[in-house]
Amino acid sequence: TGAQISHAAVAAILGLAVASAARSLFADSANLLYMLASPWVLFYAYRMFGGDIRELGGGLAERQAFKRQLELATINPHDADAHYQLGLLYVQRRLPAEAEASFRRALKIDPNEPEALFQLGRLLGKKEGPWDEARELLERAAQINPKLASYEVWRELGAVALLEGKNEIALRYLAHYTAAREYDPEGLVLHSRALKAAGRKEEAKKALEQAIESVKGAPKFRRA
Numbered sequence: 001t002g003a004q005i006s007h008a009a010v011a012a013i014l015g016l017a018v019a020s021a022a023r024s025l026f027a028d029s030a031n032l033l034y035m036l037a038s039p040w041v042l043f044y045a046y047r048m049f050g051g052d053i054r055e056l057g058g059g060l061a062e063r064q065a066f067k068r069q070l071e072l073a074t075i076n077p078h079d080a081d082a083h084y085q086l087g088l089l090y091v092q093r094r095l096p097a098e099a100e101a102s103f104r105r106a107l108k109i110d111p112n113e114p115e116a117l118f119q120l121g122r123l124l125g126k127k128e129g130p131w132d133e134a135r136e137l138l139e140r141a142a143q144i145n146p147k148l149a150s151y152e153v154w155r156e157l158g159a160v161a162l163l164e165g166k167n168e169i170a171l172r173y174l175a176h177y178t179a180a181r182e183y184d185p186e187g188l189v190l191h192s193r194a195l196k197a198a199g200r201k202e203e204a205k206k207a208l209e210q211a212i213e214s215v216k217g218a219p220k221f222r223r224a
Contacts (some may be wrong), residue, residue: 065089080109084116096123114148117141118156125160135160151180155187162194170194178207185211185218 076082087102103120106113121137138160142153154177161170174191181187188211195204 062089062092078109080106080113080116083109084113084119087116087119091119091123096126099123112140112144114141114144117144118148118153121160122156125156125163129163131160131163135164151177154180155184155190158187158190158194162190162197167194167197171198182210183214183217185214188214 083102083106087099087106090096090099090102100120100123103116103123106116107120110116117137118141121134121141124134124137125131127134135157138153138157141148142157145153154173158170158173158177161167161173170190171194174187174194177187178184178191188207192204192207192211195201195207
């Protein structure tokens, strides 16, 4: 019938239109793929999204390292370094109770491991007082290795002394630290607090100004 012929004609026209569009799409796709393969496009994409990709990769690598350290600790519970590394990973994950337990296990195996002494002392120094144990651990670490963690053991000793209200001792520790690490903002701020408590306001102000300049000159990822 006429109606059927009309429907067939419409279907044929639509079929031709779809085929033509598909052919055009595939041709454009080839051009698009060619453009995406351009070194300039790839470079721009890396600049735009490289940080996110690296962050994702870093997270995956960190989780894999965490799993490996757990396996090591399970296989050999007498491996002090495995427990120490686990403690560091717990610190990164902001799990202080688990980190403390790991550092204590490491020190039970090797009581004179300076890094474990330092990390546990530092961790305990951030808790509510008393801070006797934190100070003792840090003092032991400093005796074993006075340059431990790029002298940061002295900064942590100064911080604990400030918490305990032992300002003269804090000043001694922090002066020693800032002499070795004169551009560390955290150390400078602590030193400024100790100087202010001692009534040395001009020196305290100078230390704070130096801390601000140090932050301004630091890479973005270090400023926080």
